[in-house]
Amino acid sequence: MGSTGPAITLYTNHRCPWAHRAHIVIKELGLPYDEVIIDLDKPREPWYLEVNPRGLVPSIKYNNQILTESSVVSRFLADAYPSHLVPNTGDADAAFKRARINFFVDTWFDKINPFLVKDYLAKLKKEIEPLLQDAAPFFGGSGKITLAEALTAPFVARLYSFAGNGLLPGSVLEGFESQTPKFDEWAKKVVAQESVNYIYDEQAIIAGTKKRLGIGAKV
Template identity: 30%
Template structure:
């Protein structure tokens, strides 16, 4: 089968778009990148022909079909390359992968956002405590991950191999350091919270992945870019 022609509409600072960037790198998929500046109103052609909501990423396939939303874009890329092993074959692992991503987006990431992007010290401290509670719940999901023969005992969600759950949350783990950058909150560390050992093992492995590092701007750039979100 002839490989499709892929065009990715991307913004380097966007963690959601980074999911697609990482998927393309993990699969060595040929593609073209068209940058979209999120700091200005989107061009009319983008709203009309690509994404009426103006968001990234968007993926154009063979100059006609469009896929929107980061998880669907990344999953399509992973499906093109089953040999990459990004999408687990075991049904239980696939279900756990979907739930881990959902849980992060619905509960863990909002808690991190509330603790990070606020300047009031008292409220920031309270939000940091709430974040730790959410991280404890997330830590249990990591501990309870179903392993099948051959997965190994590695640090990723499903063992030795970097898979879709790691990919989908990686851009947010790469921004976890922002906690405390805009207020007096302390960084959440394993030394202070040893009950989060599995989370920190996983986070360190995922953020050390070369494809993740290449898809992540510098910490200085991210710190400056996100300052506008601080209340």
């Protein structure tokens, strides 16, 4: 997009995985935007509650119209700017691919993300591994990340970061390569992407999470 494109303001916090989703989409689309950092460690300012009465991030102002919630923001941008993230609507094949992306994302959050430690590997093997059989290296045989990756990557990245820094047992990562090889290959490709990493400050996220959990500020 050039300078004459729609004005986008992203209200965000770089430690928030939900806001991270919108950053990935914007980066993949190459959209220019203005950024407003919202401090999540203190009560929201009245002006931001006028933007988003829930006080959550992300929110975007798009040509002076407001959208909130990470999935809504991400899907809107992916729909507004046709790209590799999601196929255009208009035919059954595109609809099927979009449905598969939606199913993958729903499966991740319904079956995997809430159960991050207990039986994690078994759930991953049952629920996610079969959905990645045609990844090449990304979902659905795509050579570039799709909306499936954009909406789950923040949590995949934190899985590796937390297990490597004492916030999750290191054993969580054991068995990925041998028992879920497609997931292992896919996840490593996902967390290496520039769009996933350009705002991802691992040490700040670890320190902030430990402080929030009362574990201490040391990493």
